[in-house]
Amino acid sequence: MKYLFKSIITLLMAIIVSIILLPLGFVYTLGYSFWLAITYKNVKGFFIFWWRLIDGLAYALGFILHNTAVGLDLTWNVNGEILEDMVTPKENTTFTNKGITVSASVGKLEIDDDLNKYGKIFSRVLNFAFQQKAHAVDSWRVYVKINEINSTHFN
Numbered sequence: 001m002k003y004l005f006k007s008i009i010t011l012l013m014a015i016i017v018s019i020i021l022l023p024l025g026f027v028y029t030l031g032y033s034f035w036l037a038i039t040y041k042n043v044k045g046f047f048i049f050w051w052r053l054i055d056g057l058a059y060a061l062g063f064i065l066h067n068t069a070v071g072l073d074l075t076w077n078v079n080g081e082i083l084e085d086m087v088t089p090k091e092n093t094t095f096t097n098k099g100i101t102v103s104a105s106v107g108k109l110e111i112d113d114d115l116n117k118y119g120k121i122f123s124r125v126l127n128f129a130f131q132q133k134a135h136a137v138d139s140w141r142v143y144v145k146i147n148e149i150n151s152t153h154f155n
Contacts, residue, residue: 029053073101080105087119100143103130107140 029049037046076083080095080102087106093114094105106123109115115123126135 070101073103074099077102077105087122088114088116090114101139103136103139104143105140107134107136107138107143110136111140 033046033049037043077100078098084093084095088109094100094108110123123136
């Protein structure tokens with residue numbers, strides 16, 4: 001719950017800064033790109049400058065979309081008792097734990113060789129969907145490393 005409130009405050013502050021900074025930045029960028037084109041007598045520079053801006057904004061939007069998808073995945077895992085029952089006979093797994101994705105939960109079960117037939121199929125579907133050889137296992141390893149780093153540097 002504490003993380004939720006901290007994130008809401010962070011989002012509100014980011015919105016306030018964005019309301020101020022983004023319009024100013026766009027106006028400045030427009031003027032600067034014209035200044036570059038006139039000063040260097042290179043119209044191509046104008047378009048390169050704007051292409052970098054558009055490409056950067058597209059990356060930022062992709063980042064937002066990706067993190068929204070990860071947030072949804074975290075939600076699925078917290079509500080993952082049904083998935084746990086479908087992919088493993090084992091109880092008390094990392095399904096229903098906060099801060100972990102469905103892929104990472106499946107990866108832990110795969111490493112421990114605790115997946116049933118449907119769990120193995122589900123893992124292969126994840127591999128296909130994400131175009132990776134071992135998506136779930138890699139997700140678990142990333143989760144472990146991130147927690148290792150966070151416990152070393154932030155505690």
